[in-house]
Amino acid sequence: MDRLKNRSDFLRAARGIRRVSPGLTLEISENPTDGATRVGFTASRKIGNAVIRNRAKRRLRAAARVILAGASRPGVDYVLVARAGTVTRPFQSLAGDLAEAVRLAHVKLDQSKGART
RNA sequence: UCAGAUGGCCGGAUGGCCGCGGGGUCCCGCAAGGGACGUCGAGGAAAGUCCGGGCUCCAUGGAGACACGGUGCCGGUUAACGGCCGGCGGGGGCGACCCCAGGGACAGCGCCACAGAAAUGACACCGCCAAAUCCUCCGAAGCCUCGGCGUAGGAGGACGGCAAGGUUGAAAUGGUGCGGUAAGAGCGCACCGCGUCUCUGGCAACAGAGGCGGCACGGCAAGCCCCACCGGGAGCAAGACCAAAUAGGGACGGCAUCUGACCUGUUUCCGGGUCGUCGUCCGGGUCGGUCGCGAGAGGCGGCGAGCAAUCGCCGUCCCAGAGGAAUGGCCAUCCUCUCAGCAAUGAGAGACAGAACCCGGCUUACAGGCCAUCUGACGCA
RNA sequence: GCCGCAGUAGCGUAGUGGUAGCGCAAUCCCUUGGUAAGGGAUAGGUCGUGAGUUCGAUUCUCACCUGCGGCA
Numbered sequence: 001m002d003r004l005k006n007r008s009d010f011l012r013a014a015r016g017i018r019r020v021s022p023g024l025t026l027e028i029s030e031n032p033t034d035g036a037t038r039v040g041f042t043a044s045r046k047i048g049n050a051v052i053r054n055r056a057k058r059r060l061r062a063a064a065r066v067i068l069a070g071a072s073r074p075g076v077d078y079v080l081v082a083r084a085g086t087v088t089r090p091f092q093s094l095a096g097d098l099a100e101a102v103r104l105a106h107v108k109l110d111q112s113k114g115a116r117t
Numbered sequence: 118u119c120a121g122a123u124g125g126c127c128g129g130a131u132g133g134c135c136g137c138g139g140g141g142u143c144c145c146g147c148a149a150g151g152g153a154c155g156u157c158g159a160g161g162a163a164a165g166u167c168c169g170g171g172c173u174c175c176a177u178g179g180a181g182a183c184a185c186g187g188u189g190c191c192g193g194u195u196a197a198c199g200g201c202c203g204g205c206g207g208g209g210g211c212g213a214c215c216c217c218a219g220g221g222a223c224a225g226c227g228c229c230a231c232a233g234a235a236a237u238g239a240c241a242c243c244g245c246c247a248a249a250u251c252c253u254c255c256g257a258a259g260c261c262u263c264g265g266c267g268u269a270g271g272a273g274g275a276c277g278g279c280a281a282g283g284u285u286g287a288a289a290u291g292g293u294g295c296g297g298u299a300a301g302a303g304c305g306c307a308c309c310g311c312g313u314c315u316c317u318g319g320c321a322a323c324a325g326a327g328g329c330g331g332c333a334c335g336g337c338a339a340g341c342c343c344c345a346c347c348g349g350g351a352g353c354a355a356g357a358c359c360a361a362a363u364a365g366g367g368a369c370g371g372c373a374u375c376u377g378a379c380c381u382g383u384u385u386c387c388g389g390g391u392c393g394u395c396g397u398c399c400g401g402g403u404c405g406g407u408c409g410c411g412a413g414a415g416g417c418g419g420c421g422a423g424c425a426a427u428c429g430c431c432g433u434c435c436c437a438g439a440g441g442a443a444u445g446g447c448c449a450u451c452c453u454c455u456c457a458g459c460a461a462u463g464a465g466a467g468a469c470a471g472a473a474c475c476c477g478g479c480u481u482a483c484a485g486g487c488c489a490u491c492u493g494a495c496g497c498a
Numbered sequence: 499g500c501c502g503c504a505g506u507a508g509c510g511u512a513g514u515g516g517u518a519g520c521g522c523a524a525u526c527c528c529u530u531g532g533u534a535a536g537g538g539a540u541a542g543g544u545c546g547u548g549a550g551u552u553c554g555a556u557u558c559u560c561a562c563c564u565g566c567g568g569c570a
Contacts, residue, residue, distance in 0.1 A: 050471055062446040
């Protein structure tokens, strides 16, 4: 699974579908690659200092490794944005937040595609 | 035992499962790449960017001057420093000890609000004062035209002497005491302070002693300034190398040169070249890649020199290094703290904070703890 | 990585070594039948924080905090 690095990729995901849960904010969008699944992680200065931001990204990475391995779709970018609760939330709840957000986002992605066609 | 002072150190520990980044070895593969094993993988401040260096590029003939910026008791230490160590002076504390931008105010300029007589040329206000002189008034004696005049004397004032006392203020022209005087005054004397000279101790800052002066010299330089010393600029996105696509440049060769344009052989004829196009190659340079990039003013231990900062020698170790960026997630046991509880125990929490070229300092943030030395008080012997 | 600027009343801003003003806003009064406008009066300031220099600091010096900006 590739990692998102460019600013333009993050901006495209931010314009896509967004689900907010206590542990994180999930943004997804279809990417122009042929079938690659990509993940990006973001933590803004609003979360805290550098230690807090790094820790939040690590927990999101750990959760993504557990959840996204079985639930992701090809050709979709997933951006996981850290929130204030990302660091303090128990890991099982954080993983549950991610799984639920991915499921709901997929549903909405299908609806928007169905409405377009 | 309690209360303190100083210096140094630590910055939770161990294990299991699943993962991440960089080297290494081996295996598979033509290669790209993939796999296995093993190893290393955040800090005392990695932070702020306040100083100093290394390194790299740019500039520069040498030296100096000016400007600007910085530093500022003395000595030492260092690659260097505005750091550190030791000492001196001043201030604080019963003490251990702590704090100080701590050169120059006769080089010059400037400022000192309000108050106060006066804030650096001021001898001026209130005030104090003997004699002499002058003026006004009173006036024994005396004179007289009985209204007055007027000596001695008295009162007041002027001139003069003085700066002790007074109030204000952050700061007031040395302080205290004795003598002295009309009143006073360093006017004289003693002690203290100040200035200056000599001697002694010290590398020096400075300290001590003695003599002299007779007080003259207010404060502010983190106001301008003067003096001494230091400083070329930029920063790893520095810089070096490799090097796509596209556009444009150059060289060589092939084709075309019908009509044209320009250059050229003096002109015409006849030629040559360029403008066209294709191929190969070259150079610059962008995206990108590689290096710079960690064996160092290095860590640890020992011995030695030095009061110390620090230095020398010997032994030993190799100790993060990247791509927008790895060092994590979960669990268990122990440790520390908080809360509840008589207790067993239960619940919760684990400070400040994340390398990005490197190093020496400074500053700032920080739960909790450890060690050493010293001081004061109390108690016991 | 390097380098600047700013912080003053609720808001926007002056200011300078000697107890900080101005405009808008706020409160009260007048004016009007009533409102607005207008007029008058009043209150409101740790001068970002902490040290230092000075008799005295919003001002000068140092350290820190916050915000904004510039260059590569």
